[in-house]
Amino acid sequence: MKRFFRLLSAVAVSSFIISCSTNSAVSEQVHSELYSDPYSYLTPEAIVYASSISNLVSTFPKFRNDAVNREVTSLKNALTDYLTSVRDFNQSSKSKSLNDFEKNYKKIQKLRKFMMKEDDEVLNRYMVKIKTNMNLLEAAQSKNSETTSMSSN
Numbered sequence: 735m736k737r738f739f740r741l742l743s744a745v746a747v748s749s750f751i752i753s754c755s756t757n758s759a760v761s762e763q764v765h766s767e768l769y770s771d772p773y774s775y776l777t778p779e780a781i782v783y784a785s786s787i788s789n790l791v792s793t794f795p796k797f798r799n800d801a802v803n804r805e806v807t808s809l810k811n812a813l814t815d816y817l818t819s820v821r822d823f824n825q826s827s828k829s830k831s832l833n834d835f836e837k838n839y840k841k842i843q844k845l846r847k848f849m850m851k852e853d854d855e856v857l858n859r860y861m862v863k864i865k866t867n868m869n870l871l872e873a874a875q876s877k878n879s880e881t882t883s884m885s886s887n
Contacts, residue, residue: 775823777878783871784817790864797853802845806857809838813864820871839865 776784791810797803812834819827842861846854 775878776820777874780820780871780874780878783867783874784820786867787813787864787871788817790860790867794860795856797849797857799845799849799853802842802849802853802857805838805842805845809835809842812838816868820875835868 791813794806794810797806812831815831816828816835819825819831839861842857846857849857
């Protein structure tokens with residue numbers, strides 16, 4: 735009886751190993767198909783700018799002013815939507831999230847006068863970096879779309 739269980743466990747382990755190696759190959763193929771296409775039209779520099787924006791969103795600090803924190807949360811949501819629409823090449827969603835970003839940006843600029851000096855300086859650094867990377871990403875995308883449209887003519 736012990737031999738039977740040993741044999742059964744050996745068969746189970748070997749079939750598990752075989753299925754894992756087969757699934758791994760299939761999973762790599764599916765993974766490469768899913769993740770290679772959405773970014774194929776983005777230039778490496780556009781990916782760097784988008785990554786930088788994403789990093790700034792994830793590291794954005796909390797401030798002592800609740801109104802600023804609410805606007806920052808809305809700004810972060812708009813930026814996340816923007817990056818998603820850039821990745822998915824969804825122009826209407828990109829335009830909407832860009833407008834939302836600009837509205838939040840302006841509201842935050844108005845609220846800065848109510849902040850402590852140290853918080854205002856930190857916020858300003860983040861806002862300048864975000865705005866710079868947004869402009870560079872937009873420029874990289876428009877440059878890439880011009881090149882693509884010229885090459886398709």
